Amino acid sequence: MERRGAHGPATDGRQSMAKEPTPLRARDLWAGHVGRDVVRGVDLELVPGAAPVGIAGESGSGKTTIVQALLGTIKPSRGNVSWGGQTVSRIGRVGATKKQFKAHVRAVRQYGIEGADGVDPHKSVEKAVARALADARKAGRSSSRSAVELLELVGLADRHLDRVMRTLSGGEKQRLALAFALATRPEVLLLDEPFTALDPNTRAEVVGRLRAIVESEGIALLVVSHDLELLERLCPTVHILADGVFVQSGPLRDVLAQPAHPAVKDLADAAPLAVQRWS
Numbered sequence: 001m002e003r004r005g006a007h008g009p010a011t012d013g014r015q016s017m018a019k020e021p022t023p024l025r026a027r028d029l030w031a032g033h034v035g036r037d038v039v040r041g042v043d044l045e046l047v048p049g050a051a052p053v054g055i056a057g058e059s060g061s062g063k064t065t066i067v068q069a070l071l072g073t074i075k076p077s078r079g080n081v082s083w084g085g086q087t088v089s090r091i092g093r094v095g096a097t098k099k100q101f102k103a104h105v106r107a108v109r110q111y112g113i114e115g116a117d118g119v120d121p122h123k124s125v126e127k128a129v130a131r132a133l134a135d136a137r138k139a140g141r142s143s144s145r146s147a148v149e150l151l152e153l154v155g156l157a158d159r160h161l162d163r164v165m166r167t168l169s170g171g172e173k174q175r176l177a178l179a180f181a182l183a184t185r186p187e188v189l190l191l192d193e194p195f196t197a198l199d200p201n202t203r204a205e206v207v208g209r210l211r212a213i214v215e216s217e218g219i220a221l222l223v224v225s226h227d228l229e230l231l232e233r234l235c236p237t238v239h240i241l242a243d244g245v246f247v248q249s250g251p252l253r254d255v256l257a258q259p260a261h262p263a264v265k266d267l268a269d270a271a272p273l274a275v276q277r278w279s
């Protein structure tokens with residue numbers, strides 16, 4: 001995907017970086033759960049305006065843990081994750097900066113709105129999208145799109161406005177979560193298995209639109225997925241994670257054509273036929 005560096009000025013009031021979009025960086029990231037590191041020495045740079053990056057790897061290899069560390073919901077045991085020179089795991093303690101971080105860096109998880117920060121599933125879609133837009137305005141990051149336009153963007157029609165969120169299907173919830181994320185014109189978007197509940201046609205449509213937005217708005221995109229076709233379509237560079245380490249990186253079809261690690265060979269062997277035919 002061709003990328004440009006076109007960006008509006010950041011409106012976050014941080015003087016030192018007033019005109020520049022802010023990268024999210026992991027340096028020698030070690031992180032895990034209950035005292036056990038499952039991510040070991042990962043380097044990752046998500047730069048607004050640069051090409052999207054993907055992560056693939058077997059179940060349990062640590063993909064979601066990387067996303068959690070990038071969001072600051074778990075603290076690295078070694079190395080660090082930084083955003084605009086600040087340590088992300090410490091941002092949560094500072095009100096104004098936390099708001100800015102949450103507006104600039106957005107994530108969509110596999111379960112869509114379920115468990116998403118600040119989302120009450122008993123509310124209507126209309127109220128929730130209006131609230132997302134109002135919150136974004138307060139953070140100086142509101143999308144110029146209306147609630148209906150945001151829904152259309154993710155393939156939901158305005159008839160969904162009256163629906164109570166918890167009654168939506170899994171795929172509708174995933175798309176709504178993407179609409180919430182886009183409501184703040186994020187600079188960095190982290191997608192962790194975001195489209196698992198979508199049928200192939202809807203997925204193709206939403207991915208096409210997402211790709212156009214990411215490209216035109218210069219969003220730094222990270223896609224974590226088992227879906228190799230999705231990664232190939234969206235991400236010129238894909239890292240293969242095995243046991244918490246990036247073992248091979250590059251354009252996915254090149255990586256799968258020339259596996260340099262047993263985990264990559266396994267991935268290539270298990271890939272769908274359509275993917276195997278790439279090489």
Ligand SMILES: Nc1ncnc2c1ncn2[C@@H]1O[C@H](COP(=O)(O)OP(=O)(O)OP(=O)(O)O)[C@@H](O)[C@H]1O
Nearest residue numbers: 033034038057058059060061062063064065066226
């Ligand atoms: N809250 C937790 N407490 C303890 N262990 C955890 C926790 N979350 C994840 N783990 C463990 O950390 C390891 C990495 O998990 P992670 O969710 O990052 O893998 P993943 O690559 O995203 O897997 P999948 O593709 O199945 O989603 C796994 O062994 C998992 O069981």
